[in-house]
């Protein structure tokens with residue numbers, strides 16, 4: 474059994490349509506009335522959007538129902554599905570904690586409540602019957618003011634048992650005016666010993682080389698191999714890994730054809746840049762991680778050897794995987810030991826024969 478690492482999954486986009494629809498049926502009569510039929514809801518929820526901005530709007534639908542009270546409900550189902558259907562051994566879950574606080578509270582009270590959100594998510598991820606190593610990435614957000622984003626960095630530093638890094642989300646095309654502010658926040662996070670990733674070079678409008686030196690991993694980063702391949706040697710030298718989420722680019726209109734991904738991977742491989750394959754929003758897309766892998770194989774973007782290299786890179790670049798090797802190696806050792814025992818017992822049996 475292969476076990477995988479998922480480095481880029483949003484809590485908001487992680488709810489598969491059937492779980493969300495059933496939640497509405499059970500708990501939200503007005504939304505349930507809007508979508509009485511499941512298949513209609515699935516079509517609405519998973520259909521491709523015109524742009525990244527329109528796509529991100531859909532996140533707000535899920536964010537609005539993921540409150541402090543309901544988070545355990547959604548996270549239990551997320552962990553169960555990830556274990557049963559995706560063979561995940563490791564999961565980094567990312568979200569903006571401020572957007573899960575009570576919107577009726579003052580900004581100061583919401584900042585205070587973020588700690589409860591992080592603890593609730595952390596505890597809900599620990600499901601004994603579906604064991605997965607999990608950690609959180611807290612996302613700063615382009616819609617939030619400086620003080621809130623700084624509090625998110627402080628919160629991440631305060632909860633190393635639950636949080637392994639920070640990210641910047643909310644659409645990379647709008648960083649421009651506040652670039653200095655985000656650079657300063659990333660520098661602050663690095664000073665506090667935090668690991669960093671960031672949504673960057675996802676779209677043609679989101680290419681800010683000034684942010685690159687502050688990141689250990691690059692959220693998406695596909696425009697680097699596509700439009701700025703001259704940056705790849707620097708990315709390789711810095712040991713940065715690209716978190717490539719194939720389905721997203723077609724859901725957001727960033728790419729048009731699957732074969733455009735071939736150049737992303739081939740240029741990265743040539744330059745020695747690691748790529749981790751991720752889902753971004755497995756629920757919103759209705760495409761789980763093993764199907765991202767399978768799609769890349771069937772579209773002939775990767776061969777099996779290249780796919781395995783990406784799967785191993787995911788464990789190598791995981792911020793909170795506690796072992797030196799991916800779990801496949803542990804299983805191989807286990808298998809060798811079992812075979813060793815079997816082999817010696819076969820020999821013993823053979824020795825007893827006349």
Ligand SMILES: [Zn+2]
Pocket residue numbers: 481483672692753
């Ligand atoms: Zn993302």
